[in-house]
Amino acid sequence: MTLRRRLVLSIVALVVAVSAVIGAGSIIALASIQTGAIDGQLQKATARASTKFGQGEQSPNGQRPNDDLLQPLGQAAGTLTAYYFSGGRAGGIVLQEDSSRGQLTAAQLDRLGDVKVGVDPATMDLGGELGKYRVAAVQVDNPVLGDAVLVVGLPLAPVYESVWKLLGVVLVVTVLALLVASAVATAAVRRALRPLDRVAETASTVARMPLDRSDALDGVRVPDADPATEVGRVGTAFNRMLGHIGNAMQARERSEQKVRQFVADASHELRTPLASIRGYAELTRRMGADLPPDVVYAMSRVESESVRMTSMVEDLLLLARLDEGREIQFADVDLTGLVLDAVNDAHAASPDHPIEVDLPAEPVEVVGDAARLHQVIVNLVTNARTHTPDGTRITVGIAPCQDGGVDLTVRDDGQGIAPEFLPKLFERFARADSSRSRTAGSTGLGLAIVDAVVQAHGGRVSVTSEPGDTVFTVHLPDRAALVDGDGDGDGAGAGAGAWDAVPERS
Numbered sequence: 001m002t003l004r005r006r007l008v009l010s011i012v013a014l015v016v017a018v019s020a021v022i023g024a025g026s027i028i029a030l031a032s033i034q035t036g037a038i039d040g041q042l043q044k045a046t047a048r049a050s051t052k053f054g055q056g057e058q059s060p061n062g063q064r065p066n067d068d069l070l071q072p073l074g075q076a077a078g079t080l081t082a083y084y085f086s087g088g089r090a091g092g093i094v095l096q097e098d099s100s101r102g103q104l105t106a107a108q109l110d111r112l113g114d115v116k117v118g119v120d121p122a123t124m125d126l127g128g129e130l131g132k133y134r135v136a137a138v139q140v141d142n143p144v145l146g147d148a149v150l151v152v153g154l155p156l157a158p159v160y161e162s163v164w165k166l167l168g169v170v171l172v173v174t175v176l177a178l179l180v181a182s183a184v185a186t187a188a189v190r191r192a193l194r195p196l197d198r199v200a201e202t203a204s205t206v207a208r209m210p211l212d213r214s215d216a217l218d219g220v221r222v223p224d225a226d227p228a229t230e231v232g233r234v235g236t237a238f239n240r241m242l243g244h245i246g247n248a249m250q251a252r253e254r255s256e257q258k259v260r261q262f263v264a265d266a267s268h269e270l271r272t273p274l275a276s277i278r279g280y281a282e283l284t285r286r287m288g289a290d291l292p293p294d295v296v297y298a299m300s301r302v303e304s305e306s307v308r309m310t311s312m313v314e315d316l317l318l319l320a321r322l323d324e325g326r327e328i329q330f331a332d333v334d335l336t337g338l339v340l341d342a343v344n345d346a347h348a349a350s351p352d353h354p355i356e357v358d359l360p361a362e363p364v365e366v367v368g369d370a371a372r373l374h375q376v377i378v379n380l381v382t383n384a385r386t387h388t389p390d391g392t393r394i395t396v397g398i399a400p401c402q403d404g405g406v407d408l409t410v411r412d413d414g415q416g417i418a419p420e421f422l423p424k425l426f427e428r429f430a431r432a433d434s435s436r437s438r439t440a441g442s443t444g445l446g447l448a449i450v451d452a453v454v455q456a457h458g459g460r461v462s463v464t465s466e467p468g469d470t471v472f473t474v475h476l477p478d479r480a481a482l483v484d485g486d487g488d489g490d491g492a493g494a495g496a497g498a499w500d501a502v503p504e505r506s
C-alpha cells in the first residue's frame with residue numbers, strides 16, 4: 001500500500017474513532033441527564049398522588065378508589081398510578097394523551113407489584129403500548145379504604161426519543177466529517193508528498209541516464225533540499241550523493257585520460273628509436289657480404305621484428321588517439337573506391353584466396369575519414385585472408401540500409417571463430433589461437449581498431465560466425481544521424497569531439 005493511501009486511511013480512521021467516542025459520550029450523558037430529570041418529576045408526581053390518596057374519599061361504587069383519587073390534577077400525560085391494598089385488592093390507571101384514563105392490565109399490575117417501597121426509582125418494561133417506565137412506590141394510609149401501596153410511574157419514551165435523535169445527528173455529522181476529512185487529508189498528503197515524488201523522479205531520471213560522461217550528472221539536482229523538512233533532508237542527501245558520484249566519475253575520467261595520454265606519449269616516443277633500429281638493421285643487411293651468415297640472419301630478424309613492433313606502436317598510438325576523440329577527419333568518402341582498392345591489394349598479397357565483391361551499381365558515398373575507413377576494410381579483409389586456409393572464398397559487399405546508413409560486409413567461408421571467443425573478439429590484444437597467431441605476426445589489435453574507428457564514425461560493428469560462414473558487418477550511419485546525436489551512446493567516448501568536424505555536404 002502506498003504511503004499516501006496509508007496516511008489518508010489513518011486520518012480517516014482517527015476521525016471515525018474520535019467521532020464514535022464523542023457521539024457515545026454525548027448519548028450516555030444525554031440519557032442520564034434526562035433520566036435524572038424524569039426522576040425529579042416522578043418524585044413530585046408521587047408526592048401529589050400520595051397526598052390525594054391520603055385524603056380518604058370514598059369511591060362511588062365502594063369497590064375501588066375513585067379515579068380522581070389516583071390521578072390528581074397536575075399529573076402529566078403518560079403517568080401511571082397503581083394501588084395495592086393489604087387485602088390483595090389492586091388496580092391502576094394510566095393518564096392518556098387526550099386526558100382519558102386507561103386501565104392497567106393484570107400482567108402490568110403484577111409486574112408493578114414488585115416495586116419496593118422506600119428505594120430509588122427503577123426502570124421497568126411494562127410491555128404493550130406502555131413500554132419502559134421509571135417507577136417508584138410509596139406507602140399511603142387512606143382513612144376510609146385502609147393501608148395501601150401506591151406505585152407511580154412516568155414513561156421513558158421521551159428519553160429514548162431524544163437518544164435516537166441524537167444518535168441520528170451523530171451519524172450524519174460523522175459521515176460528513178469523514179467525507180471532509182478524507183478530502184482534506186488526500187489533498188494535504190498529496191501536497192506534502194509532492195517533493196518526495198520529485199526526488200523519486202530525479203532518481204529514476206538518473207537511473208535511466210547513460211553515465212558514460214563525467215559531466216552527465218551536471219545540473220541534475222533535486223529542487224527540494226530544505227534541511228528543515230524530512231523530504232528536504234532526503235533531497236539534500238540525494239544531491240550530495242549525486243555530487244559524490246559526479247566527482248568520482250570525473251576522477252575516473254581524469255585517470256583514464258592520464259593512461260591514454262601515457263600510451264599515446266609512449267607510442268609516439270617509441271617511433272623514433274624504432275626507426276633508428278630499423279635503419280641500422282637495414283644498413284647492416286645491405287653490407288651483408290662482409291658479415292658472417294649468423295649475424296646476417298640475426299640482423300634480418302632484428303629488422304623484421306622492428307617492423308612488427310613499429311606497426312604495433314602505430315596501432316597503439318592510433319587507438320589512444322581514437323580514445324581521445326581525435327584522429328578522425330570527416331569528409332565525403334567514396335566507400336566503393338575504398339573497397340575496390342583494398343580488394344585489389346589483398347588479391348595481390350594472397351592470390352590463393354579468391355576474393356569477390358558485391359557492390360551496388362552506383363558508387364556509395366559516406367561521411368567519414370577515408371584513411372581510417374580504408375584501414376577498417378583492410379583489417380577485416382586481412383583477417384579473412386590470414387586466419388583462414390588457402391582457397392577460402394572472401395566476399396566484400398556494400399548494401400544500403402533502411403535507416404539511411406550503409407552496411408559493409410566482409411564474409412568468408414573459412415573454419416569460423418569459436419563461439420566462446422566471439423564476445424572477446426573486439427578487445428585489445430585478443431587472439432583466438434595466441435601461440436599460432438604470434439608466430440604469424442598477429443597482435444590482436446586489428447579488430448579493436450576496427451571497433452574504435454567505426455564507433456568514432458557513430459556506427460557499430462558486429463559479427464556472426466559458424467564453420468563455413470563468418471560475416472563481419474560494419475554499419476555506418478546516415479550523415480544526419482551522425483550529426484544529430486550520439487546514437488545508442490556507445491560511440492560517444494570516441495566520437496564526441498570528432499563530430500564537430502563533420503563537413504556540410506553540398
Ligand SMILES: Nc1ncnc2c1ncn2[C@@H]1O[C@H](COP(=O)(O)OP(=O)(O)OP(=O)(O)O)[C@@H](O)[C@H]1O
Nearest residue numbers: 383384387416430431432433442443444445446447
Ligand atoms: N575471418 C576470421 N576467421 C577466423 N578467425 C578470425 C577472423 N577474423 C579474426 N579472427 C580471429 O580473431 C582474432 C583477432 O583478430 P584481430 O584482427 O583483432 O587480431 P589479429 O588479426 O590476430 O592481429 P592484427 O590484426 O593486429 O595483426 C584473430 O587472432 C583470429 O583468431
Ligand SMILES: [Mg+2]
Nearest residue numbers: 379383446447
Ligand atoms: Mg587482424
